[in-house]
Amino acid sequence: MSSPAHLAVVTPYTVTPALMDALQVTILVLVAAGATMVVLTRVPARQVIALSVYGLLLAVLFLAFQAPDVALSELTVGAVALPILLLLALAKVRRREK
Amino acid sequence: MTPRQRLWAFLAGMAGLAAFYLWGLAGLPGLGNYPGPYGFIINQIAVRQTNATGVVSAVNFEYRGFDTVGEEFILFVAATGVATVLRHLRGERDRPPRDEAADRRVPDTSEAVRMTALILTGPILLMGWYLASHAQTSPSGGFQGGVVLATGFILVYLAGLFLAFERISPVDITDAVEAVGAGGFAAIGISAVVMGLAFLTNFLPLGITPGAVSSSGTIALISFFVGVEVAAAFILIVSELLDQTLLIRQESR
Numbered sequence A: 001m002s003s004p005a006h007l008a009v010v011t012p013y014t015v016t017p018a019l020m021d022a023l024q025v026t027i028l029v030l031v032a033a034g035a036t037m038v039v040l041t042r043v044p045a046r047q048v049i050a051l052s053v054y055g056l057l058l059a060v061l062f063l064a065f066q067a068p069d070v071a072l073s074e075l076t077v078g079a080v081a082l083p084i085l086l087l088l089a090l091a092k093v094r095r096r097e098k
Numbered sequence B: 001m002t003p004r005q006r007l008w009a010f011l012a013g014m015a016g017l018a019a020f021y022l023w024g025l026a027g028l029p030g031l032g033n034y035p036g037p038y039g040f041i042i043n044q045i046a047v048r049q050t051n052a053t054g055v056v057s058a059v060n061f062e063y064r065g066f067d068t069v070g071e072e073f074i075l076f077v078a079a080t081g082v083a084t085v086l087r088h089l090r091g092e093r094d095r096p097p098r099d100e101a102a103d104r105r106v107p108d109t110s111e112a113v114r115m116t117a118l119i120l121t122g123p124i125l126l127m128g129w130y131l132a133s134h135a136q137t138s139p140s141g142g143f144q145g146g147v148v149l150a151t152g153f154i155l156v157y158l159a160g161l162f163l164a165f166e167r168i169s170p171v172d173i174t175d176a177v178e179a180v181g182a183g184g185f186a187a188i189g190i191s192a193v194v195m196g197l198a199f200l201t202n203f204l205p206l207g208i209t210p211g212a213v214s215s216s217g218t219i220a221l222i223s224f225f226v227g228v229e230v231a232a233a234f235i236l237i238v239s240e241l242l243d244q245t246l247l248i249r250q251e252s253r
Helices: A017-040 A044-064 A068-097 B003-026 B038-050 B055-063 B065-085 B111-133 B142-158 B162-168 B171-194 B218-245
Strands: B092-094 B247-249
Touching: A017 A044, A044 A068, A068 B142, A068 B218, B038 B055, B055 B065, B055 B218, B065 B171, B065 B218, B111 B142, B111 B218, B142 B162, B142 B218, B162 B218, B171 B218
Parallel strands: none
Antiparallel strands: B092 B247
16 A cells, blocks of 8 residues: 555655555544444434544545545535535425424 | 345346446556556646646646536536525515524524634635635645635534524625636636637746746636635525525415
């Protein structure tokens, strides 16, 4: 999972490839757990919150895989905009059911 | 179709899907082994050609700018669609914004949520503006910046100030701003055509210092217009949906 040697640039913030691998594996496992959590949550309102957390995890995943711009998009769309839209839809549906 | 047949049809479909999926996975290059030439070529030439150090933005708004126009208009059409589907029909009227079940005890927005949302609104708006206007210097861009800007407006609603949210984002103005954003992108592209260049050619001076805010010509400008468009589209969609929760759907009499 490390980058090719000819692209390696050492900065004060450089971490060892082993540490980066560990970080990437950890976040992949967390994302898989988050997705499972979303599917297994059966109450819609709670599911939306789980989905928001899952969006946050995905954003960290993209950051760990060197795609900060995609991470920014995922953070705003996945963790904020999509849950807001879903919550509003839920509020509307509940009102009609009453 | 009996449930049993349906199960077998499902299992056959799943087996086919799994087979093709694994076949496809087997053909993928390993993680970190990028096989194509374009990424390396772009890394070599992008900063020199465009003076943008945010190379992702340079790719989005310059090398594949034509695709980005299409993506931009996907969002534009989506917002237009929401506005059309959720328009007021005959026999529908707005619910006055007051509690109609006063006996039902609804908890107020908690002070903690309210304070956090209000404190964050300013910084979030600044962050969105920064992202939308600095695509040429760092990983950011109009899309991310626009959504963050819209989030700033949504925070006002989250603070429990629904009427304030409606007041600071009236639908007519949001509509117009969205059109200006989407039209601005297209206008930049067409300006190049008017000058006898190809659509979306970067015709503005690129600046001297790579990565300076004033650098990269049309890349920065397009990113800014995309930010305006995206912010307005998201605010429009959210406020249309908010309106729906206040709408009474009357039975025809």
